[in-house]
Amino acid sequence: MKKLKTFSLIVLLIVFSCKESGKADYLPESVGAVNTLTVVIDNELWKGEVGDKIREHFAAPALGLTWDEAQFSITQIPPQIFSGAIRNTRSVLYVMEDSLNIAHMKSNMYAKPQKVGIVKGRNKAEIIENLDKKAPQFVARYRENELKQAQKRFLRSLNKEKAMEDEFGITMDIPSIYKVGRQADNFVWMDRQIQKGTMNIIAYTVPWDSFKNDTTFVQDIVQMRDSIGKLFIPGEDIPGKENHMITEKAFSPYVFPAEVSQRKAAEARGIWEMSAYPMAGPFLTYIINDKPNNRKLILEGFTFAPATEKRDYMFELEAILKTGRFNTPEGRRENETGPDISRAFLVL
Incomplete structure (x- = not known):
């Protein structure tokens, strides 16, 4: 009799589980x-x-x-x-x-x-x-x-180029419509054409100890972005002037704590502009701790689309950047030490 009751209970549990999973299915x-x-x-x-x-x-x-x-x-x-x-x-x-x-x-x-x-x-x-x-x-x-x-x-159609993997040892789920436009030592630039402009993804690294002072963290992000813009993201030729991407001077970017690939990171959102030409657009930057490689990995998306709403473009770039993952065994979460993230955004 006891065995019969146990069997009946098991049957009821199986039936209930099937009903629950069946509803979702x-x-x-x-x-x-x-x-x-x-x-x-x-x-x-x-x-x-x-x-x-x-x-x-x-x-x-x-x-x-x-x-x-x-x-x-x-x-x-x-x-x-x-x-x-x-x-x-x-x-x-x-x-x-x-x-x-x-x-x-x-x-x-x-x-x-x-x-x-x-x-x-x-x-x-x-x-x-x-x-x-x-x-x-x-x-x-x-x-x-x-x-x-x-x-x-x-996942329906992924880019199969290996630039990110070869240069940084990372993988991202990037749609096949994005193509590598430039690859250099410690720099990869991918973009896609949209109706009135382009959507862009760039990646590079900076030394692990690049951000030492909590009080200047935002300014240091701006300086980092501006130096990369000068090196790799030129604008239209303007006689007698250097024209390249910089962070908009009028407003500081918003900065928040974040996490990418199970690693602590900082997220920065703001506006880029050209240093000597009237062009601008939004950017989203992730500064990701990569202690095993003694570096910070920078993943950024930015859009150029004049007179066009850009919310959904930037949302797509955010979704792509958040698929970033490290290919090495060390890519799993590491024990990091340093200032509290609520105070400094980055665990340094």
Whole structure:
């Protein structure tokens, strides 16, 4: 009898597991353009202070662009028409007045991969409080999901050139549309043509001890970028002047702690310009600790696309750079020592 009960329990567990996995297996693929967010909310709430709070958090300007572009393109729909194919949107925010006061995120409710943020409150004040509390977490998880989807699409057709591997011992999932335009000692430049310009990826290294002073860290990044621009990224010939890429003089770049290939890094976002010619665009730089090789590896993406929105271009470059991985056994996370990352961004 005891054996029979045990067998029955095992059967029930197997059936339950199959049902759970089966649900995920049969969900449709999620849809939606990159960095779009479907907000399901009553029209009256959307037009008032709740809608204002949603726009404040989710349509805030993306950092480091040449003009303001919302970090998410928002489509608002009322709950009564949230059905059918609309529910398969990759990123959803569901907001409503309810008898419950809750805010959380669910995965793969109607499609896969999908993130559905749910915010409820018994009144507008509670909804707004929940939005203030949970919005940063929701934004991070939406972006993470978007990055993973972009990186998955890259795998359909990858660039097979070995410049990054030969020069730096790294691999990245770079779409085949990108081509090596220049390779020199300690420098690789790849680019792709877009409708009104180019998207670019560059890589180089600097010595391990290049950033010694926390207080001058941002200035040191600017100096590093400007020196590489002078060496490798010239502009139009201007009689009597040196014309090359520099970091925009008017504003310092934004700098944050980051992680690439399981290694601590610094992320810098800002605007590049030419030193003697009216050209400019956004850049994204990762300064990655590579202690086994006693160096910092620099991966950067930048875009030139006059009079064109650049948010999604820079998002693609971010997705590519974050696929960077070291090919040596030492490429796994190493024990690094130095100042706290919250203070200095880099563990030096």
